[in-house]
Structures are given as C-alpha cells and as structure tokens.
Amino acid sequence: MSEAAVRPEEALYEVDVVVNGVRYVRQVEARTTLADFLREELGLTGTHIGCEQGACGACTVLLDGRSARSCLVYAVQADGADVVTVEGLGALAPRARRVTLDDGREVELHPLQEVFQAHHALQCGYCTPGFLIAAFEFLRDNPRPTEAEVRAALSGNLCRCTGYQNIVDAVLDAARRLAEEGAGPA
Numbered sequence: 001m002s003e004a005a006v007r008p009e010e011a012l013y014e015v016d017v018v019v020n021g022v023r024y025v026r027q028v029e030a031r032t033t034l035a036d037f038l039r040e041e042l043g044l045t046g047t048h049i050g051c052e053q054g055a056c057g058a059c060t061v062l063l064d065g066r067s068a069r070s071c072l073v074y075a076v077q078a079d080g081a082d083v084v085t086v087e088g089l090g091a092l093a094p095r096a097r098r099v100t101l102d103d104g105r106e107v108e109l110h111p112l113q114e115v116f117q118a119h120h121a122l123q124c125g126y127c128t129p130g131f132l133i134a135a136f137e138f139l140r141d142n143p144r145p146t147e148a149e150v151r152a153a154l155s156g157n158l159c160r161c162t163g164y165q166n167i168v169d170a171v172l173d174a175a176r177r178l179a180e181e182g183a184g185p186a
C-alpha cells in the first residue's frame with residue numbers, strides 16, 4: 001500500500017515514554033489511549049479501565065508527576081513523558097517493604113498499599129489502583145490532611161463496592177505513618 005493510501009486512523013506514530021523508570025519506544029495508532037497502551041502494549045494491567053470517560057478514576061496514573069486519567073490521554077500525548085502506574089508506586093516510597101506474591105514474584109509495597117490492606121480499604125480492588133495514585137499525589141502535596149480534605153481529594157474516584165470509609169481511614173493512617181517516619185509519600 002502506498003503511503004498516500006494509508007488512512008489517518010491506520011497510521012502509526014512513535015511514542016517514546018518512560019514508565020515506572022523503564023524507557024519504551026513503541027508504534028501506536030493515533031486513537032490508542034494511554035490506558036490501553038499501558039495495559040495492552042506494556043502489559044501493565046494494574047491500571048484499570050472503568051468508565052472510559054473520565055468519571056471513575058480507575059485509570060489514574062501519574063503523568064510527569066501529576067495525576068491524570070489515562071483513558072482521556074492519547075498515548076501519543078504521553079510522548080516524552082514520565083509515567084508512573086500503580087506497579088511503580090512502591091519504588092517511590094522512601095522505605096518500601098518487599099513482599100513475595102503468591103506467584104513467587106517479589107514486589108515493593110508503598111506504605112499506602114500496606115495501609116489499604118490493613119484497613120480493608122479494598123474489596124474487589126477494581127478502583128484501588130486509581131485511589132492509590134490519587135492518594136499518593138494528595139499526600140505528597142498535603143502530608144497532614146484533615147478527614148474532610150481527604151474526602152474532598154478522593155471525591156473524583158468512584159468505588160462501586162462503596163468502601164469509602166475504609167479508604168479515608170487508610171489515607172489518614174498513611175499520613176500519620178509517613179509523618180512519623182519523617183517522610184512524605186515520595
């Protein structure tokens with residue numbers, strides 16, 4: 001097929017991006033969202049897709065240090081960016097704990113992930129990656145929040161299991177623990 005016959009929706013564009021500290025260079029369609037790119041191209045399925053319209057927050061990642069709905073960002077828009085998904089959260093902790101998963105893999109847990117576990121702040125876990133990323137950004141910017149501030153900060157993330165109280169408790173506990181350790185979330 002000649003170049004002129006390639007329709008725009010079939011053309012591929014190069015994306016050069018760092019995700020969780022690893023550089024990837026891939027060819028993507030213009031319509032590929034960052035959420036699909038992370039999950040399908042890079043196999044980072046910790047980023048979940050719920051509504052695909054920016055309403056639920058399940059797909060939240062850090063894009064150049066700020067939270068972003070990866071379902072609303074095209075992969076080509078992330079060209080040259082630094083992305084952190086829930087898989088990379090532990091590496092951002094000052095003192096991450098190494099744990100061994102059931103499948104034998106070793107991973108680093110961010111204190112936020114530990115408190116979510118301790119407070120039963122995840123039920124089905126579908127919303128959890130988005131909440132963790134949003135909470136990470138929030139505590140980085142406001143390390144000593146009130147409960148009302150936590151509720152306001154997380155109000156853009158939806159939990160269909162309605163586990164909100166435990167999530168708020170977990171984030172407040174994370175703030176306390178991180179303050180005692182004398183470190184912010186990053």
Ligand code: FES
Nearest residue numbers: 050051052057071
């Ligand atoms: S899937 Fe992106 S906000 Fe719901």
Ligand code: FES
Nearest residue numbers: 123127159160161
């Ligand atoms: S824990 Fe199930 S959607 Fe939040």
